[in-house]
Amino acid sequence: MSTLVVIVCYLCLLLALGFYSSRLFRGTSKDYFVASHSIGPFLLLMSVFGTTMTAFALVGSTGKSFERGIGTYGLMASISGLVHAAVFFLIGIRLWAFGKRYGYVTQIQFFRARFESDGLGYLLFPILVLLVVPYLLIGIIGAGKTIEPVTAGAFPTIFTDPSIPAWNGGVPPWLTGLVVCVVVLAYVFMGGSRGAAYANTFQTIVFMFMGLVAFVYIVKALGGIDNAANVAARITEDGKVVQDFRFDKKAGALAKNEPPKPIGRLLEPDQAKELMNVQPHFIRTPIDVEFKKKNPKTGKVSAFERELGIPFLTFLTYLFIPLSVGMFPHLFQHWLTAKSAKAFRLTVIAHPLCIMVVWVPCVLIGAWASGLLPPGIPPPAVLSAMLKLLVGDPILTGLLTAGVLAAIMSSLDSQFLCMGTIFTNDIVLHRTGKEKYSDKQIIFIARAFIVGIVVLTYVLAMLAKDANVFDLAIWCFSGFAALFPIVVAALYWKRATKEGAYAGIIAAMAVWFYYFRLSGYGGEYVVGPGIVPAAICFAASAVALVAVSLATKPPSKETLDKFFPEST
């Protein structure tokens, strides 16, 4: 119960912050959509970082490391540090400059002007919405999955239909999703992009700090930093994967398993000699292991295979996925809130450091968890399970859970706001003209659309509540990454044409949908020896864009003068 009280207090604090930021709202649509270009370096860093880090940052990184080991950091975090910072520098500042100069508040306005095409906006709008919606689902489903286990037992007579029997009495995902949607909606509704920037800053500080607190407590429970590394699962000389330790809850300390507890075996026993005493979660060479898991509802034990480590081609081609930030419509909107180009400087330098501060502890916790938790535990539940097993204190668990919610909500707010912004500006105002509506009416339209999107997302999240949110996230990122050649060509290639942009978008989405279908609509999927689909979608988009652009009439001189000011 104490855990729940802490979480509720956190949500109330967030609402209070939303109310405070609404007092700073200037009442204009420009302030609602892009905070009147008034956001300084620190708020920009926190809001951009908070937006790009979803539930993935704390929960996903720990779960992925539990599955595949420390290679998770290089696969997703360090490459993001390099690629995100480069995208902010090369794409973000340039788009901000055009937005500031020509008054754009959405990506679509920029693309329509650069490619001299209204229709391009109507093609992009549904694509952006369809790609953002799964991203929103990740947050709502992730929040539900996080809260239910940590509140288990709080309301045993009210919530009697848990996802698994052990979580009886926990707050069900439908209620968590509803509360998260209402809280985020409230502060976005009141404060617009300024409210989102303030809330993001607060929440980013909370989840970064709470991640570190979780790490410190887990290290303490594992007997100190030097002992923690001994806990990870190990391979024996006869090819078994074993856990050398268990956590004795009564004693509040680690105890040695005598003999070590087998949890799996190598699928290729010939590797046993070479891998003897290796902790497979500390290396990255792929190793196939057969584990056993017990169905929590039926108690039936079954075997499953898991590849530890990361294939080289997957590691190499994963770099395409962080390119998605260049096409996130919500990030575009955050960029446009910047007071000046100089406001980007802190983000370019500190973004990789913020990633490091959050991801290194989580990846370590995931690798250590391999030696303490049953291998069949769902990866998104690893962080919660480690906290429950090793820390146990309900107040601390509540604070750490608030940190996870902070990471989730700091992305949801920007995404909801951006949906309202692009609908209002790219569909309603674009068709009717701005003069038809007062500023108050424009804000009303945006808010109404945001409410509609929140309701739709909530319903979809409830329908897809058992989906693997992290695989879904990768598909969403892949879709945006596939569109990346369009924004690069728009900014840096004069010869890019309207027809080329259409071809690039259609090719990207066709190839993306082809692989999405092959994956079973959202499962983990690689092509051939380990190539991620994002790489192929990106290539298809780039080839189509270049080939069709070269075969069609170049843009007008007026457009080129407008978007390539250096050469005029």
Add this chain to the structure above:
Amino acid sequence: MSTTESSSGKILVWGMFLLMFILHQDKWWWNDGTLVLGFLPVGLAFHAAFSLGCALLGWTAIKFAWPHDLEAFAETETTVSEKVEGSS
């Protein structure tokens, strides 16, 4: 900053970016589970240091390849006809 300084700055930054990309593949430590400082697997320690390198690269880009011309362009007043229809 002169044009020559700016182009050599850009070459430096792109060179560093390429180097970082190559270093990111660190195939040489894929099979090594040695612990650095007693708790950090060397593969993870390397990538944590890589993140510090990314921050340094960001600083270098700002110092030597900052788009001053673009900054000035953005701050220039626009004519009404240049503004997007329906923009705020």
